[in-house]
Amino acid sequence: YVNKVFAVNTPTTKFINKYFGLEKALLLPNCIDNIKNYVFKDKGKFNKTFTIGAMGRLVNKKGFDFLINACKQLKDVNLILAGDGPLIDLYKKDTNQFKNIKLLGWIKNKNNFFNKLDLFCSCSTVEPFGIVIIEAMARGIPVISTKCNGPLDIIKPNFNGLFIEKDNIIQLKNYIKKFKKDRTILKKFSKNGINEYKRKYTLNAYSKKFFYLLDKI
DSSP, X not given: OOSOEEESSHHHHHHHHHHHTSOOEEEXXXXXXXXXXXXXXXXXXXXXXXXXXXXXXXXXXXXXXXXXXXXXXXXXXXEEEEOOSTTHHHHHHHHXXXXXXXXXXXXXXXXXXXXXXXXXXXXXXOOSSXXXXXXXXXXXXXXXXXOOHHHHHHOOBTTTBEEEOTTXXXXXXXXXXXXXXXXXXXXXXXXXXXXXXXXXXXHHHHHHHHHHHHHHO
């Protein structure tokens, strides 16, 4: 019923256009408020205990159980989860004997949460975009993610983040151990993530592309 539609990731854009046999969909990634609103962590000073964070609605498709199970086997690594949802009681019961894993529930101050992190992990099995990934990048937090439609557009492997295979706990654990031992690569991800955010995911960048696409239409 529409002439044009904006899609937030490349696979969806391609699918719509292939389905209709014409350029009905145009790629327009999401954005967040401008960088000046954020408080950055000094990435030259890492936490004494390596800390991983994840944030989102506690439902199956977000893959938090995968991350929890990996961190159960890494007692010298802290995991903090922010968010609420139908699985929160199950996750609390599953982690109550693990002092290195904390569930914060719903949080109001995201800066306080992100400032505690050395690494942000997105473990979704389905993710159309991933606002929380660019929220982490904007604050200089290095990111690793499973391969989903949205993150595949946002993350450039070994430049501003890394991908992990869905449900591959061994791979996730190995990456965490590697980053904990040698954080040089995380500093690179932090710097490049901030620059990528400024270039593509600010409100200003969104506005420019939005009006460019309107002119194109």
